[in-house]
Amino acid sequence: xxxxxxxxxxxxxxxxxxxxxxxxxxxxxxxxxxxxxxxxxxxxxxxxxxxxxxxxxxxxxxxxxxxxxxxxxxxxxxxxxxxxxxxxxxxxxxxxxxxxxxxxxxxxxxxxxxxxxxxxxxxxxxxxxxxxxxxxxxxxxxxxxxxxxxxxxxxxxxxxxxxxxxxxxxxxxxxxxxxxxxxxxxxxxxxxxxxxxxxxxxxxxxxxxxxxxxxxxxxxxxxxxxxxxxxxxxxxxxxxxxxxxxxxxxxxxxxxxxxxxxxxxxxxxxxxxxxxxxxxxxxxxxxxxxxxxxxxxxxxxxxxxxxxx
Numbered sequence: 001x002x003x004x005x006x007x008x009x010x011x012x013x014x015x016x017x018x019x020x021x022x023x024x025x026x027x028x029x030x031x032x033x034x035x036x037x038x039x040x041x042x043x044x045x046x047x048x049x050x051x052x053x054x055x056x057x058x059x060x061x062x063x064x065x066x067x068x069x070x071x072x073x074x075x076x077x078x079x080x081x082x083x084x085x086x087x088x089x090x091x092x093x094x095x096x097x098x099x100x101x102x103x104x105x106x107x108x109x110x111x112x113x114x115x116x117x118x119x120x121x122x123x124x125x126x127x128x129x130x131x132x133x134x135x136x137x138x139x140x141x142x143x144x145x146x147x148x149x150x151x152x153x154x155x156x157x158x159x160x161x162x163x164x165x166x167x168x169x170x171x172x173x174x175x176x177x178x179x180x181x182x183x184x185x186x187x188x189x190x191x192x193x194x195x196x197x198x199x200x201x202x203x204x205x206x207x208x209x210x211x212x213x214x215x216x217x218x219x220x221x222x223x224x225x226x227x228x229x230x231x232x233x234x235x236x237x238x239x240x241x242x243x244x245x246x247x248x249x250x251x252x253x254x255x256x257x258x259x260x261x262x263x264x265x266x267x268x269x270x271x272x273x274x275x276x277x278x279x280x281x282x283x284x285x286x287x288x289x290x291x292x293x294x295x296x297x298x299x300x301x302x303x304x305x306x307x308x309x
Contacts, residue, residue: 026073029076050205092239093240098131101243112227113187117277132184138163228246
């Protein structure tokens with residue numbers, strides 16, 4: 001909680017820093033995170049050991065140091081993002097191959113965008129409506145502090161992104177689809193789900209891992225193509241987003257098939273540069289229930305019964 005308060009408190013002053021000065025501040029912050037408070041070192045080490053059972057302590061330390069530097073950059077870039085102009089933002093993040101989205105938009109198709117905590121997801125949230133023809137909709141959990149929740153989401157949505165919460169997103173999506181206004185719904189699908197018994201249990205790095213089923217459920221319900229947003233760091237502070245189509249026909253996929261493709265695609269990206277994923281995030285905080293296989297069978301039966309309906 002402490003690092004969040006520091007981050008929120010930095011938003012106003014840090015957002016006004018020139019980029020060069022901002023990255024100097026980030027260098028100092030990364031040293032503080034790495035060597036003074038050792039920010040979530042235990043969580044990062046545990047995650048890395050789960051993902052890579054044969055990893056050495058030296059390799060864990062190397063990735064942790066690089067990841068701490070990356071986290072510092074993300075924190076400062078996140079604050080700067082709150083006040084950047086459209087021109088500045090477009091110079092920092094570019095969407096490639098947007099003709100894919102143009103095609104779906106002309107066909108009147110809404111799309112599900114599955115993102116991850118690789119590289120800078122805040123830039124994606126803010127810039128999505130600038131690059132894609134669809135109305136940008138982002139699904140997220142509200143922050144515990146109402147003031148920061150309002151202020152941050154207002155700034156995230158200043159270029160047209162509509163931030164909605166888990167309890168209201170269906171109404172927003174259905175209203176726009178009904179009015180022939182295709183939407184692109186962004187889901188950061190590598191967040192831990194609130195209810196592990198309703199989640200889809202897949203294998204991430206060969207570890208039983210729960211994933212919120214909402215993205216796949218929406219794709220099936222509204223027959224939306226599903227696209228993974230591969231966000232790559234080109235250089236410090238510069239990112240490039242490449243769409244990877246996971247499926248154009250979601251209802252032809254088996255239960256969990258879309259999420260399985262998402263997991264495999266994300267793993268592939270993480271393996272190239274593991275230091276750019278958020279290892280400080282408690283991806284495996286939920287232990288598999290003792291009756292996991294029974295739970296999987298029950299969820300599959302529920303899916304099949306609803307599919308028949």
